[in-house]
Amino acid sequence: MKTKIDTIRHSLAHIMALAVQELFPGSKFGIGPAIESGFYYDFGLKSSLAPSDLPRIEKKMKELIKKNLKFKKKIVSKAEAKKIFKDQSYKLELINELYEARPRSKVSVYQCGHFIDLCKGPHIRSTKEIPINAFKLTKIAGAYWKGDEKNKMLTRIYGIAFENKKELDKYLKLQEEAEKRDHRVLGHKLELFMWDQEIGAGLPLWLPKGAVLRHIIEDYLYEELISNGYQWVVTPHIANLNLWKTSGHWNFYRENMYSPIKIDEEEYMLKPMNCPFHVKIYNSKIRSYRDLPLRYAELGTVYRYEKSGVLHGLTRVRGFTQDDAHIICTPEQLSDELAGNLKHGLEILKTFGFKEFDIYLSTRPEKYAGTIKSWDKATKTLKFVLNKLKLKYKTDEGGGVFYGPKIDIKIKDSLGREWQCTTIQFDFNLPEKFKMAYVDAKGKKREPYMIHRALLGSMERFIGVLLEHYAGALPLWLAPVQVWIIPLGSRHEKYAQQVKKELSSFRVKMKDENETVSKRVREGELQKIPYILVVGDKEIKSQSVRVRSKNKDLGMMKLDKFIEKIKKGIENKK
């Protein structure tokens, strides 16, 4: 449903086009829709624009808005439309397409000032409806006509628009905050990961500090899962194409898979998922109902095709490590398994400092594997479990994957943004495809239930989200470097070394470079080091350290008291 602000945004796109027409005569016009938080318009310009041109266009737009220009709608025949847009090649292309689709129908055009556009509307009646202080042009980008890279590149100008200035300012502030938290920038600044052209897009390399962070998280997960009855497995990154044919991936998922690798005249595929491997492990011996539930967990690195244009830092990559698990159980165990999994999963997410979640239940889509009966039963069980755990959720009707219904958990970060991480999915497909079975109490062969679940989603995505959530200032237990020790001068280095030795069970770095103390402290704060210890004469005398944390001076502290403090912090996962 279109709201008033959507209509204003759409009309602002036209006003921007009018301004461009007046400022840059001879411009060609592509399309200009309203989008989330604003609008854009694609222009074919005679010369290129710089961001510094935006204020000029914005100023022109404000002048035009103040004229209280009317939006006039006209219904015209396609022949008439062709006459109106005779100098506008992109519009003519659109009209011709409309002709082909529905030759007899008419089209609508909207005029505002001297700018006329082929447009379905709706629009505001007059520019006086526009809150003049609540919009802003934000950026210029290249955009292929119709999004097709074979076409000409146009100049896209983006704008944002809100109902009032307060909303605009709020949005700008959030943007500014989000930019500061951009994990791509932080990852570079904190030396966590890198990219390399010669290696390839979407393939992160984890630098030492990032690899330590990964290790901490992976280690924590391992301990958590093992002590909760999961069994660890490790599987290869490639498998014969035959496996993917059996599993159905070759049919249903091929566009996300890379091209085959030939080995001895057979074709092998990089794995896009770990599931078939876990199924093979299950199938490696006869299973009894007494063996179930079986919970296989793996940190499995998978490779999936993404267009280079959509790659984005760690949150959209071509290779990533899923914290993947498959739970295989009897029908009787189903709801307990789901409840246990959900509860444990939410606990783990909370440990990482996330407090709010939005839960979505996705039901049967049009194309599906399995029977309606099994879908209904599974969906009912999911609802039952969500209700039992008193978890609020929204239903996404028909939003399930073809192989079963699912629960998705989106975590809210400190800016209130939602990130899809956890997914718990039924699978009616693989147990059938791979003829999975167990022997029940009566000695009868039955098909088990199988649940996929990724809790953090992937190490890459989750670490990206963590960095944005904490703006890089990771809690002590996760910080790759927990403490910096800064001796005031060279005569304090011996004591600093002694402090370092006492802290040897933590991740500590000595900062004894020949730099001013304030420069080293500032550097530590930029590096988001949880604790910066400065030591000088006074500290030596009292066997203390001067503690700085989160840009604040916490004063002198006895060394053993400080050790106790951080030990406790780490134990409590703070």
Place this chain on the structure above:
Amino acid sequence: MKTKIDTIRHSLAHIMALAVQELFPGSKFGIGPAIESGFYYDFGLKSSLAPSDLPRIEKKMKELIKKNLKFKKKIVSKAEAKKIFKDQSYKLELINELYEARPRSKVSVYQCGHFIDLCKGPHIRSTKEIPINAFKLTKIAGAYWKGDEKNKMLTRIYGIAFENKKELDKYLKLQEEAEKRDHRVLGHKLELFMWDQEIGAGLPLWLPKGAVLRHIIEDYLYEELISNGYQWVVTPHIANLNLWKTSGHWNFYRENMYSPIKIDEEEYMLKPMNCPFHVKIYNSKIRSYRDLPLRYAELGTVYRYEKSGVLHGLTRVRGFTQDDAHIICTPEQLSDELAGNLKHGLEILKTFGFKEFDIYLSTRPEKYAGTIKSWDKATKTLKFVLNKLKLKYKTDEGGGVFYGPKIDIKIKDSLGREWQCTTIQFDFNLPEKFKMAYVDAKGKKREPYMIHRALLGSMERFIGVLLEHYAGALPLWLAPVQVWIIPLGSRHEKYAQQVKKELSSFRVKMKDENETVSKRVREGELQKIPYILVVGDKEIKSQSVRVRSKNKDLGMMKLDKFIEKIKKGIENKK
């Protein structure tokens, strides 16, 4: 140099051929050389043989030997030879080849009894020189004529032969012992790893117990390396072909690499090595001499082509995880780095229970990268370090890889067999190819030294060797399951649970199946569980456990004493 036993082995091959000629008239003869520990002969037989035929052939051989048959050498022209072997198509083929190579020279033939063979010799003079109780026919295998799969498949019979019966028995015993320790058999029996036809040959899947074992080793390595100044990194499994062109792998290593994967019209390769990634990490910023040495470590899974015929359990696979490290240092740091690395490496290997090592120094081969000067310097440094550490070594002249000299450490297992695991290699190639540099104390750009090293070699290979070394009975700290608790009857289950809870920091399994105690104990011993605790009335009364370890009853032990005992064992990595 041929020794007497080599000659006897060769002559035994002829005697076996003679026996086959007498037992299976009309047989065709391929070749029959002496090999390590024995001999074989390839036969073209009219009907197939079974292992049960071997004693018959062996009996015949002994009869022939007892006749004190003479080996008579004759030099004949090739025309004469063709006449002699007119019914032997394989021999004729060999004679024709000899013709082509050297048309005028003569050939030698050896006759023994009625069997005459085209053969260079030498042979024994008479069969009475053969120790009649010191040989044995061992197996039958198919072998393509000249090893070419386009040719006909012949029947190869293998035999072993020694100087006396004692040597033969020793060898047979070792073989028997080695068979019991075959890691492929143990891996299946102990449920550590599996293979699957549909996934592909040479691609192991780690089952839960195997994955735990891997995790323990990986975790230990991580801690060891981090606390020794290594930095952890994680890199992708694929990279653009351009990277492998720059690194030289595409030129020098292509036959070990899989075929390219196409992504967006670019070609990507599964990585056969981690080196170029670590170089990229080094090159990601400007390095100063103050930053060096840098020691990057990764558990990097690489994929290398191996012919399906040579694949062998975990010790020869197509995908494996190297415990890879690259040390980048200044020339001045070189010998300290090497010494530190070697010393630390040997300590780690000893921790895993290996006590003897054979060390090899491999020097400049014919084709090499870098300058003779740098090779000489590096080789001299390697020798200097080996001498400084008082390590005995053998020199393999010309055995280095093209990019630099190396030290290999072969570990000796409990049967005295050698396994190549550790390698420490110089690299003169990559620093140049990737223009690696650091700024020295005078502000001048210099090229650093780079050392590759894999300590365990790969997780797969090393675990294979560990299993063979320990015959599957891994030491406590490595055992995937450390303790089984067996309650005598159902009324002892509560106490058993209490024991399990007290042992919760160890890897413990409850065995309360409805089976006899002796059956459960035997099963635990077959599963090589380090400690099996049986609990009944007496144990409950005295808060004890009855301890079995390594097939021995260690008697009753107070629970807290037992906990102390295994804690100590784990701490000491026993």
